[in-house]
Amino acid sequence: MGQFTGSGLSSFRGQRLVFRGLDFDVGEGAMLHLVGPNGSGKSTLLRIMAGLLPVIEGQLRWDGTPLAEDRDGHRARLLYVGHADAVKGALSVTENLQFWCDMSGGGDMAGALERFNLGSLADLPARFLSAGQRRRLNLARLAAVPAALWLLDEPAASLDIASAAILEQAIARHLADGGCAVMASHGRHPPDGMVLALDQYAGNMADLGDPVL
């Protein structure tokens, strides 16, 4: 496992400065909560951490190695959960999850389906799933594929209370195993967790209307 750090990060979206001079440090077994109002750059920061967006200014490091020097290694160690669920309606629940397991080089698919309470839906075409069930199917990747770093963008969106509890258990297990995680959420966060408030790094926020991403 390792230490995920960022220093002096800035981000521009559509020529607007979203945040600047942002630093963070997440170690083994630690979880960083990103908080901030709409448009403060939570999703943008997560996408930069994942490598989907280029680092314009500043540096990201894993165990001291700049990510720019080890992109393949970074992709192999992270799991990203974004706003979209990446679920194919024409494939069954099992086929959807099996595909993402295969793409990551294998994983415990059956156990993950059980853990996220999808076992009874395994053979159902995914187009019949509700929004919350689709989200659970997306989150089941977390339990199926081992990864050191979880990047979660409002993972509890459209989850009911029981499913949110399953997610919290999965996160707790991940952290107990020495993984680390970064999560953006609107909701409450545990008072003992590490919190990064993005509005304190805001650039010119006055003219920034709706969320950019």
Add this chain to the structure above:
Amino acid sequence: MSAPDPSPGSPLGALIARDIRLALRQGADSMMVIVFFVLVVVLFPLGVGPEPAILGRIAAGVIWVAALLAAMLSMDRLFQTDHEDGSLELLVLSPLPLELQFLAKATAHWLTTGLPLIIVAPLLGLLLNMAPAGYPVMLLALALGTPSLSLIGGVGAALSLGARRSGVLLSLLVLPLFIPVLIFGVSAVDAGLTGSAAKAQLLILGGLLLGAVALAPWAAAAALRQAAE
């Protein structure tokens, strides 16, 4: 173009299998391409008249142009749905290099559209009164040319992701790039019909295919990374 390792469980094989499965489940897509191909060819006798000599002479050109248009028609679904439902982000982030993923998707596209086109092409040749000497060369030329169409078209599909009228933009981007395949595909069949050797044209088609295999993945991967931002 052959799939390097289609064993279940390998990322490459999983991606090819998924795309083929999606194409077959949403069977209308694949079927529509074939029906479109047949319809376009059938329209020609109605347009130019039923004179067998004329039809026999233009058969190769008609079949090739129809194949290009049919390949175009199916191109935009190559990445569009993955882009819309968020799969593309996860594919970009998965450990398998994006260039190989593109080859896998182009392979699946060819197996679900190019291969069926090759299978129905002889029937259409019959319909257009093509001389028997042309068939073997036409099938060889199609077998070498249609994978290039999937690869070149795939680059266009990746580039036009996120554009508003991506279908039209895709045609404008890609059809000019199909011209070399068209020219040598048709002239190979013509050579076969006149009894001269078509080896040169077929070799050039093979060369175009090798060039596309070597260059298209890099171009497409760069475009896909842009689209996933």
